[in-house]
Amino acid sequence: MADLSLARSEGGVRALLLGRRGRGKVTLSDILTYGYLLLGVLVMFAPVAWVVLSSFKTPAALQEFPPTLLPYSTEQVVVEGFDQTLPLFNVTTESGEVVQLAQIRRVGLNAQMIDPANPQAGRITVPVANAAPVRKVHFAVENYSQLLSSSGSDIWRFVFNSLFITVAATVITLIMNSMAAFALSKYRFRGEGLALVAILSTLMIPATVVLVPTYLIVAQLGLVNNLWGVILPTVATPTGVFLLRQYMLTIPDELIEAARMDHASEWRIFWRIILPLSSPALAVVAIFSILSRWNDFLLPLVVLNRREVFTLQLALASYQDENVVRYEQLLAMTTLTALPLAFAFIFLQRYITSGIASTGIK
């Protein structure tokens, strides 16, 4: 019995390691498949992980080449009689012994050091070649706290702008698209086909192709440098109407008939019956709206020219144009911009992938 169960668990381990369900044999195609997938993990994940790791490095560590994998910083000590903390070095003495000394300053090829344990012993002059900084892994959280503290950066303004655009556009999209979808799925009326074609035909008009006239219309409405100028042109998504209409067609008409018998108004039928029943489709439309509004770039770039109306994406892109790029802050901001979507992805992956698979929208 014991032997048998051992054999079974061995088989289980092997199946786990080799990824076969039940069968023990490993074929060449298995090895190739897993090799490819693991390579994929490296190529897809490593760049982003690298940026996140880099965002925790001090400005000095970011200057290093070749770069280190983990963020390091030189250890600092407080020495009696000095106002500032001093960097700690491992110094090889002439006798070959290694001692830890704090550097006071560097003069040419020599450094003036002091023994932190025994400051009274006085300054020691050491050749720089014999000293190596004492380093430890240090996550420079101050990159983030500096970025988020209000002085010197407008980041909260950019966050607010991005959030406002995303939330307002998504709410309006959901209401408008579902109203149109309701009309196009639950009523028969003259001009129904024409209206459907008019809305769906805009699938064929890429936003980039009508960039100039869209800007004109936004300007005519007085919405240049106004957040509504990037909200309104994006709300009437044809894919949203299409998706919701297809879903509402599956809701039985008898429900509506029964509600009309009870003298419910058409709006009440829409708001109280159709909308709650359409929640799976609404969720898909909402997710895609949030995604694309948060990531929007070209329309905001054209419509929003003043720094106080910049979205996170615009602010991030504009960092490069500055004379001195502060990489530690740029990297921290890049990480923060990607963060909300990373969380959304972890929780909503199933919805997003099934939404894409069934409709091909994005």
Next chain:
Amino acid sequence: MSASSRIAHATGSVFALPARAVEPLMAGLQRLIGIKRMPWFFLLPNLAAVILFSLLPVFVNIYYSFTGSDRLYPSERPFIGTYNYETLLDCGNYLDPSTCSRDLFWRALGNSLVFVPTQVAAMIGIALLTAICLNGDIRGRGFFRGVFFFPVMLSPVVVALTWQWILQRTGVLNGMLTSLGLDPVNWLVHANSAFFWSVFVTVWAHMGFYTIILLAGLQAIPRDVYEAAKMDSANHWRVFTRITLPLLRPVLLVVFILAVIRSVQTFDELYVLTGGGPGSATLLMVQYIYEIGFAIQPRNFGLAAAASLLLGVVLLVFTLVQLRVSKGSNNG
């Protein structure tokens, strides 16, 4: 309760209060205009937005392309006939962009003509390979699918900055090359390598999207077809070319059309990653339209409109031809 109904519930309760106020108003409206006109009321907001921001712009664009000057408002723009189109298409020798009066347009067009086929072929090839791997009998499919898909969620600016950080002169890629004893390369400063990385980064960012669609297509192919092929002891390649590809054709067609339309419109990533440079080595059509219409002073809206209309016509013709070809071959 499923996640979607939870989301719907949460949004529902946020709007509960205003909604209660709206209901009597809407009932009044219904009495006023009659139930027959209610569908038009439901349609109105969406239809108005579609007309204002999608259909009207097409006609305004056509008007713009026939007018000149740097004024924005149509009434202030003089009519100049086909001058914008003539300027765009004016070339001494069509194979040499420097002989054209708008040489950047032709360089952007040339770049797009190389970029789009390369990027689409690489992307669909890799996406198909990934989808086939994910469709196999493997462990952790959800994890691997997530790994390949997550860059789709990243904003183009984040994608571009990430790769810029890796590819810069003192970046980690050069760091690895140095530790292998090779010389560091200025990846984004040389025309050819900048172009290569433009293709690579856009494929990296978007292939997950197509992988998901192709994977759904693969999973829709019934298992017993493969079982039958196994009985006939057909090899992998034969199964792939004789069963998988033909059955996947409709999905592949959709993926192909979507990929081409998006590839032609590539802008965000490259605008941040290379800015179209070095020189004009990675300048594509949409960035050209953006540059002449908005970035370079004086703004030339007419020329930008003409260029974007040419782009739109090309996309439309491409889509129609593709659909026609696929329909023809399906019937035959």
